[in-house]
Amino acid sequence: MPRVLLFIPLVLFITLSFFLWKGLSIDPRALPSALIDKPFPDFKVEALLQPERFLTKADIVGRPVLVNVWATWCPSCRQEHEQLLRMAQESKIKIIGLNYKDERQAATQWLQQLGNPYAFNIYDEAGMLGLDLGVYGAPETYLLDAQGVVRHRHIGVITEQTWLDIQLLIESLGVNK
Amino acid sequence: MIPELGEFALILALGFSLILAVIPLYGAASLNSLWMEYARPLAKAQFTFMLISFICLGYAFAVDDFSVQYVANHSNSQLPMQFKLSAIWGGHEGSLLLWAFILSGWTLAVSLFSRDLPLDMLARVLGVMGIIATGFISFLLWTSSPFLRYLPRFPADGADLNPLLQDFGLIVHPPMLYMGYVGFSVAFSFAIAALLSGRLDAAWARWSRPWTNIAWAFLGAGITLGSWWAYYELGWGGWWFWDPVENASLMPWLVGTALLHSLAVTEKRGVFKSWTLLLAIFAFSLSLLGTFLVRSGVLTSVHAFASDPERGFFILVLLLLTIGGSLTLYAFKAPSVKSESSFGWLSREMLLLINNVFLVVMAVTVLLGTLYPLLIDALGGGKISVGPPYFNALFVPIMSLLALSMGVSGASRWRQTTVVGMKQQLLMPAIISVVVGVIFPFTYGDGFNFRVFLGITISTWVIATALQEFKGKFRNADSMMTKLGQLSPSYYGMVLAHIGVAVTAIGITLVSVYSEERDMRMALGDKVELAGYQFEFKGAKRVKGANFTADEGTIVVTLDGESVVTLHPQKRHYNVKRSMMTEASIDAGLFRDLYLAMGEPLGDDGAWAVRVHYKPYVRWLWLGGLLMSLGGILTVFDKRYRRKSTNEVAHA
Numbered sequence: 001m002p003r004v005l006l007f008i009p010l011v012l013f014i015t016l017s018f019f020l021w022k023g024l025s026i027d028p029r030a031l032p033s034a035l036i037d038k039p040f041p042d043f044k045v046e047a048l049l050q051p052e053r054f055l056t057k058a059d060i061v062g063r064p065v066l067v068n069v070w071a072t073w074c075p076s077c078r079q080e081h082e083q084l085l086r087m088a089q090e091s092k093i094k095i096i097g098l099n100y101k102d103e104r105q106a107a108t109q110w111l112q113q114l115g116n117p118y119a120f121n122i123y124d125e126a127g128m129l130g131l132d133l134g135v136y137g138a139p140e141t142y143l144l145d146a147q148g149v150v151r152h153r154h155i156g157v158i159t160e161q162t163w164l165d166i167q168l169l170i171e172s173l174g175v176n177k
Numbered sequence: 178m179i180p181e182l183g184e185f186a187l188i189l190a191l192g193f194s195l196i197l198a199v200i201p202l203y204g205a206a207s208l209n210s211l212w213m214e215y216a217r218p219l220a221k222a223q224f225t226f227m228l229i230s231f232i233c234l235g236y237a238f239a240v241d242d243f244s245v246q247y248v249a250n251h252s253n254s255q256l257p258m259q260f261k262l263s264a265i266w267g268g269h270e271g272s273l274l275l276w277a278f279i280l281s282g283w284t285l286a287v288s289l290f291s292r293d294l295p296l297d298m299l300a301r302v303l304g305v306m307g308i309i310a311t312g313f314i315s316f317l318l319w320t321s322s323p324f325l326r327y328l329p330r331f332p333a334d335g336a337d338l339n340p341l342l343q344d345f346g347l348i349v350h351p352p353m354l355y356m357g358y359v360g361f362s363v364a365f366s367f368a369i370a371a372l373l374s375g376r377l378d379a380a381w382a383r384w385s386r387p388w389t390n391i392a393w394a395f396l397g398a399g400i401t402l403g404s405w406w407a408y409y410e411l412g413w414g415g416w417w418f419w420d421p422v423e424n425a426s427l428m429p430w431l432v433g434t435a436l437l438h439s440l441a442v443t444e445k446r447g448v449f450k451s452w453t454l455l456l457a458i459f460a461f462s463l464s465l466l467g468t469f470l471v472r473s474g475v476l477t478s479v480h481a482f483a484s485d486p487e488r489g490f491f492i493l494v495l496l497l498l499t500i501g502g503s504l505t506l507y508a509f510k511a512p513s514v515k516s517e518s519s520f521g522w523l524s525r526e527m528l529l530l531i532n533n534v535f536l537v538v539m540a541v542t543v544l545l546g547t548l549y550p551l552l553i554d555a556l557g558g559g560k561i562s563v564g565p566p567y568f569n570a571l572f573v574p575i576m577s578l579l580a581l582s583m584g585v586s587g588a589s590r591w592r593q594t595t596v597v598g599m600k601q602q603l604l605m606p607a608i609i610s611v612v613v614g615v616i617f618p619f620t621y622g623d624g625f626n627f628r629v630f631l632g633i634t635i636s637t638w639v640i641a642t643a644l645q646e647f648k649g650k651f652r653n654a655d656s657m658m659t660k661l662g663q664l665s666p667s668y669y670g671m672v673l674a675h676i677g678v679a680v681t682a683i684g685i686t687l688v689s690v691y692s693e694e695r696d697m698r699m700a701l702g703d704k705v706e707l708a709g710y711q712f713e714f715k716g717a718k719r720v721k722g723a724n725f726t727a728d729e730g731t732i733v734v735t736l737d738g739e740s741v742v743t744l745h746p747q748k749r750h751y752n753v754k755r756s757m758m759t760e761a762s763i764d765a766g767l768f769r770d771l772y773l774a775m776g777e778p779l780g781d782d783g784a785w786a787v788r789v790h791y792k793p794y795v796r797w798l799w800l801g802g803l804l805m806s807l808g809g810i811l812t813v814f815d816k817r818y819r820r821k822s823t824n825e826v827a828h829a
Contacts, residue, residue: 003508003512006451006507006508006509006511006512007508009455009458009459009504009507009508010501010504010505010507010508013462013500013501013504014501016548017493017496017497017501019548019551019552020469020493020496020551021493023551024489024490024493071564073564073565073566074564075411075415075418075420079411082757082776082777085777086777101564113695113696114696114776114786115777115786159756160755160756161755
């Protein structure tokens with residue numbers, strides 16, 4: 001075996017460490033700065049439960065809303081679901097689902113079985129809207145103001161505590177509970 | 178006072194590991210046997226002080242010393258004692274202490290059980306382990322000491338342990354897993370010692386094998402326990418999520434599996450030496466990488482520890498030094514390691530090599546899936562995620578090929594095999610497995626299903642070929658009983674582990690295809706039927722636990738009018754953390770689990786959302802995992818590992 005081949009593992013490892021080092025300076029929970037206080041991206045995507053209907057950005061502006069990214073393949077979403085149902089019950093704010101890289105049938109079944117906290121669901125099958133939005137994974141939740149500007153992003157499961165924080169933010173945007 | 182003692186003991190342990198990292202290695206390099214002799218007592222001293230440190234933290238938890246920050250953040254005066262003690266590893270700092278403690282335990286074990294090892298080999302192995310310990314204890318002391326205090330004012334009570342962790346699983350899963358992770362440091366140290374000394378013979382492989390097998394067995398048992406824990410604790414019946422942290426434990430297991438096969442070839446035939454060394458380095462490197470991924474916060478995960486770039490940076494430097502250093506050493510020294518024999522294209526060596534490649538490809542697949550989001554992000558490509566579809570799409574075919582070649586290599590011989598001989602051995606198992614695979618979905622399910630066919634066929638294939646080979650052992654035996662006694666524990670271990678693979682594969686296949694679940698609104702007296710079982714809801718009542726209150730449902734399960742079991746799922750509210758937990762109630766069985774979880778209360782009439790699962794053969798996937806680990810442990814009892822190795826060295 002040529003000796004130079006024996007250096008391949010080392011070279012691969014050094015390349016990998018470079019990326020790990022870069023990764024350290026990136027906070028996976030941070031919003032890509034491009035979208036803080038920037039408008040929600042434009043889109044034209046099918047609705048989950050009504051495949052014939054196309055949703056656009058016009059459907060989500062006009063009042064502050066929460067956009068919740070979820071999928072049936074995501075265990076944490078399942079954990080979060082009960083909290084979302086509670087929120088939908090106790091607050092007036094609309095929760096809009098962004099069904100991310102999912103199968104329509106599975107997602108529909110999920111909502112039938114577990115209950116539907118969403119005003120409506122955007123069916124982002126290919127994940128293109130998620131890409132524009134900078135979605136890292138599911139679950140994620142965005143707070144948009146009435147002009148459709150992203151005001152806050154929460155990565156991971158919404159707990160009772162984060163819900164309290166979000167409520168404060170919502171109040172500062174001027175929606176009544 | 179006691180926490181300071183713990184910190185002080187940790188500092189002393191660091192001192193000893195530092196000396197252990199320098200003196201014996203220098204002694205081995207300069208052939209100074211007095212310096213080499215220091216390795217054993219240093220290993221003992223290091224272990225003693227790690228033990229003291231560990232006990233001190235345990236004591237702080239036991240007496241509710243909330244002036245210690247780590248205790249205040251992870252315990253509570255109302256927490257039951259067994260969870261107070263296992264809360265030691267309920268967070269980053271303490272679990273790292275457990276990591277270092279187990280490392281010192283393995284170091285001690287090597288120093289105790291390696292009497293036959295030549296002194297220079299022992300000195301090098303313990304020295305390398307000392308280097309690793311130095312790195313990790315420094316990491317503890319500098320960035321993650323569990324003994325820091327809240328002074329002068331400290332909280333009256335603790336913030337409590339995450340309710341998800343308040344479970345039997347926390348008591349056993351992390352220690353088991355860490356025994357595996359850290360256990361690979363022994364194989365790693367043996368590999369480095371071989372590179373340093375340039376000696377890599379059958380004796381070397383014989384010394385490394387039991388350590389590798391037992392670490393592998395622990396890791397497998399740890400992963401199995403983790404999967405079982407997730408299944409009953411998360412409340413919705415999933416058992417594997419392709420979460421980065423799960424992947425981090427799967428990768429070293431896969432590479433470890435490749436390593437223990439490759440070591441077998443190195444011992445028996447004196448080939449694959451360089452490859453074996455590389456696998457030993459990789460297995461431990463992946464353990465370290467897993468540690469980095471979990472604790473640095475570069476990836477989001479349900480297991481995520483508090484993320485802290487400073488810690489991440491420290492581990493990255495540790496990674497660079499250990500992995501980078503060992504791979505550099507490998508690149509320069511591996512050419513001095515020569516194969517001792519040759520083998521043909523169709524031989525057991527070649528087939529094991531192919532298996533090895535499959536296992537490594539699987540590990541790389543997992544590695545890419547885990548790191549891909551990170552790589553894309555670092556390249557400025559934005560944040561993306563890779564879901565389970567990616568892993569399933571790649572894992573199923575590779576796993577099938579691996580199982581196929583597992584059977585083939587069992588039928589092959591060392592050096593050279595004839596196609597005719599293999600055909601003879603494999604024809605019957607092949608027919609049996611295809612027939613079983615075709616029939617099974619018709620008799621168990623309600624028609625042909627390709628996934629079931631594939632899963633059952635390859636599982637039957639693995640079992641049938643293993644039994645065929647087992648039968649072959651008796652061809653020339655005088656009596657059945659004498660032969661049974663003559664076969665070595667290693668051999669039995671191998672057969673057991675291979676059957677374990679099949680059992681796990683059967684479990685995965687059947688539970689994935691034939692599971693049924695239903696989410697129901699159930700009021701008093703409501704009935705639901707699932708997979709032939711009748712579930713009747715008898716209402717819910719409020720119960721109180723040590724540190725939680727719960728709504729407990731009562732559900733009576735009957736099958737054809739006969740009572741099966743009464744289940745009590747709970748919806749718990751933990752007082753201190755103010756969080757809700759679903760405590761599933763499970764009727765476990767070898768062929769099916771009935772799994773009930775409470776959802777939300779619905780309305781005022783006492784109705785609840787109830788989730789009912791029917792999970793066929795789900796126990797098999799853990800049973801198989803345990804069989805594999807049991808097989809690994811069995812191999813360690815082989816007599817030849819206890820034989821005096823002096824004559825081995827002479828002939829090698």
